[in-house]
Amino acid sequence: MKVLVAVKRVVDANVQIRVKSDNSGVDVSNVKMSINPFCEIAVEEAVRLKESGVAEEVIVVSVGDDACQEQLRTALALGADRAIQVKAESELQPLAIAKLLSKIVEREEVSLAILGKQSIDGDNNQTGQMLAALAGMSQGTFASSLEIKDGEAIVTREIDGGLQKVALKLPSLITTDLRLNEPRFASLPNIMKAKRKPLVQITPEELAVDISPRLTTLEINTPAARAVGERVANVAELVEKLKVEGVL
Amino acid sequence: MTILVIAEHNNQTLALATGNTLAAAQALASKTGSEVALLVAGEDCQSVVEEAASTQGVAKVWVANCAALKQQLAENLAPLVVDLVAEKGISHVLVSSTAAGKNIAPRLAALLDVAQISDLIEVIDADTFVRPIYAGNALATIKSSDAVKVLTVRSTAFEAIEFSGGDALIESLSDAVDQGLSRFISEEVVASDRPELTSAKVIISGGRGMKNGDNFVLLEKVADKIGAAVGASRAAVDAGFVSNDMQVGQTGKIVAPDLYIAVGISGAIQHLAGMKDSKIIVAINTDEEAPIFNVADYGLQADLFDVLPELEAAL
Ligand SMILES: Cc1cc2nc3c(=O)[nH]c(=O)nc-3n(C[C@H](O)[C@H](O)[C@H](O)COP(=O)(O)OP(=O)(O)OC[C@H]3O[C@@H](n4cnc5c(N)ncnc54)[C@H](O)[C@@H]3O)c2cc1C
Ligand SMILES: Nc1ncnc2c1ncn2[C@@H]1O[C@H](COP(=O)(O)O)[C@@H](O)[C@H]1O
Numbered sequence: 001m002k003v004l005v006a007v008k009r010v011v012d013a014n015v016q017i018r019v020k021s022d023n024s025g026v027d028v029s030n031v032k033m034s035i036n037p038f039c040e041i042a043v044e045e046a047v048r049l050k051e052s053g054v055a056e057e058v059i060v061v062s063v064g065d066d067a068c069q070e071q072l073r074t075a076l077a078l079g080a081d082r083a084i085q086v087k088a089e090s091e092l093q094p095l096a097i098a099k100l101l102s103k104i105v106e107r108e109e110v111s112l113a114i115l116g117k118q119s120i121d122g123d124n125n126q127t128g129q130m131l132a133a134l135a136g137m138s139q140g141t142f143a144s145s146l147e148i149k150d151g152e153a154i155v156t157r158e159i160d161g162g163l164q165k166v167a168l169k170l171p172s173l174i175t176t177d178l179r180l181n182e183p184r185f186a187s188l189p190n191i192m193k194a195k196r197k198p199l200v201q202i203t204p205e206e207l208a209v210d211i212s213p214r215l216t217t218l219e220i221n222t223p224a225a226r227a228v229g230e231r232v233a234n235v236a237e238l239v240e241k242l243k244v245e246g247v248l
Numbered sequence: 249m250t251i252l253v254i255a256e257h258n259n260q261t262l263a264l265a266t267g268n269t270l271a272a273a274q275a276l277a278s279k280t281g282s283e284v285a286l287l288v289a290g291e292d293c294q295s296v297v298e299e300a301a302s303t304q305g306v307a308k309v310w311v312a313n314c315a316a317l318k319q320q321l322a323e324n325l326a327p328l329v330v331d332l333v334a335e336k337g338i339s340h341v342l343v344s345s346t347a348a349g350k351n352i353a354p355r356l357a358a359l360l361d362v363a364q365i366s367d368l369i370e371v372i373d374a375d376t377f378v379r380p381i382y383a384g385n386a387l388a389t390i391k392s393s394d395a396v397k398v399l400t401v402r403s404t405a406f407e408a409i410e411f412s413g414g415d416a417l418i419e420s421l422s423d424a425v426d427q428g429l430s431r432f433i434s435e436e437v438v439a440s441d442r443p444e445l446t447s448a449k450v451i452i453s454g455g456r457g458m459k460n461g462d463n464f465v466l467l468e469k470v471a472d473k474i475g476a477a478v479g480a481s482r483a484a485v486d487a488g489f490v491s492n493d494m495q496v497g498q499t500g501k502i503v504a505p506d507l508y509i510a511v512g513i514s515g516a517i518q519h520l521a522g523m524k525d526s527k528i529i530v531a532i533n534t535d536e537e538a539p540i541f542n543v544a545d546y547g548l549q550a551d552l553f554d555v556l557p558e559l560e561a562a563l
Contacts, residue, residue, distance in 0.1 A: 117499070125366055127354075129350075130358035159347040159348065217389070238559075242546070245507075245545075
């Protein structure tokens, strides 16, 4: 079985971003970039499936400019077998990305696609579900456990009230939640080895996908800041203040 | 034109978040002159249909009642909504930004070949909306060029309307097709007598500083005195102190109660993303430098193991 993992290059989770002064976007120049944390969990899950003999090959895909090759190499160092970069100079929207991924799922005859549940920059939480729709696959979103058994994916999903278990017919789409696994670190020898693993480039035109945007960003603003608070000395003072505020 | 809201429910009652989503739909309707319809898809969900039909501002309730929709699996529900959109002349589909809503909305949007807009917090006009990005550190105003808009609604941004005071027309739809792609196995829903996290007026949350799951009893005792819900940071959930449904933050639940008390939580960006729109924030932390103090209205630098019993006694 072939497993496809999609990874996105994003501003690192620890960076405090700033809105550009002309409100045209977020300033991402000279900030640390990383693989989206949920994608890292997706790579780890796919690699574990390979290590346990369930998967034969793990293909990692990223849609972006050449800089995203860094994240593809990271995924290769973590154990993916080969990488595909879909070249896109500007940032594409989830629907376009899902269409591109769907074409690759079809071409590569993938049985399982694992995506992050959410990119931590756009906070969209869309691409996986869209890919599942376009490829006609079952979907197991927000997965905290995954098992492949008798041609089905048995997935435990994190839902608002607790956990839900579903059985999904393959091919299937899984999106990762935080508790699915704890990603490993890439070892130095594996980082070296990853440099020689295959990475091919492909264009949206070759995949015959219309990537024109449906949404236009008119402006980006900074949310209103909270007023500066005060320190209280003890519990009695705290309770007093909260009573005055009318919240107790 | 019609604005469609997909109701979230457990075949017995409407989810509270649907009240917030209906409020967003009505804000939109007042700008576009449209009417609001509610879709109740489920099985043996008559009580939900009645609740839906008696909700103010709802003109129509469309009901799809069949076995294939019992758990509202996205694979079966999305194609049904695609048909509905085509038949009824729907301009916008709104779904709550809950785990269930986020599961269905993008699948629906892709089948309609339209973009999906996540976490609506403000309606500008029929095509233009505001949504947070980067864990709420930036707000994007976006305009859609699609004929049909599919949006998820952030509950905290719209005051819920009550499920009463209305008298909607009820219309049955034909059954959904079981696509045979997915099968429900089981659900473990955490039962609690405390208020639901996302609709509670007061929340007290614990972090890694709580040290273990047993110590959450200290929070629960305070919570029970003031009718609060109990939340947690990711670190507390990951460490196994409490269950995943309690996580507040960028990738957990977004809350905005009147009072949020953060106990032994440092205040990472991802946690703040889930609670910084609360009206009053209290931070209890031993570390003077903890970033949670930057957003707190009242900060108490002290050991939580001293503070919590004192707080319980004082209330
Ligand atoms: C992709 C991604 C998504 C994430 N999503 C979320 C999310 O949704 N929600 C979330 O919360 N986090 C999220 N995180 C994690 C986040 O970055 C932080 O790691 C997490 O919030 C830290 O939890 P904490 O504050 O409980 O723990 P810590 O940062 O370890 O803080 C513990 C605090 O307790 C205090 N303390 C210790 N002992 C005591 C005592 N006796 N009395 C008083 N205070 C004490 C310490 O001073 C410290 O400030 C996410 C991270 C990533 C990368
Ligand atoms: N540009 C991209 N390239 C590859 N995968 C992506 C890209 N954008 C999103 N994804 C995948 O879709 C998931 C969810 O992203 P989003 O829908 O943007 O929140 C991510 O975790 C990735 O697995």
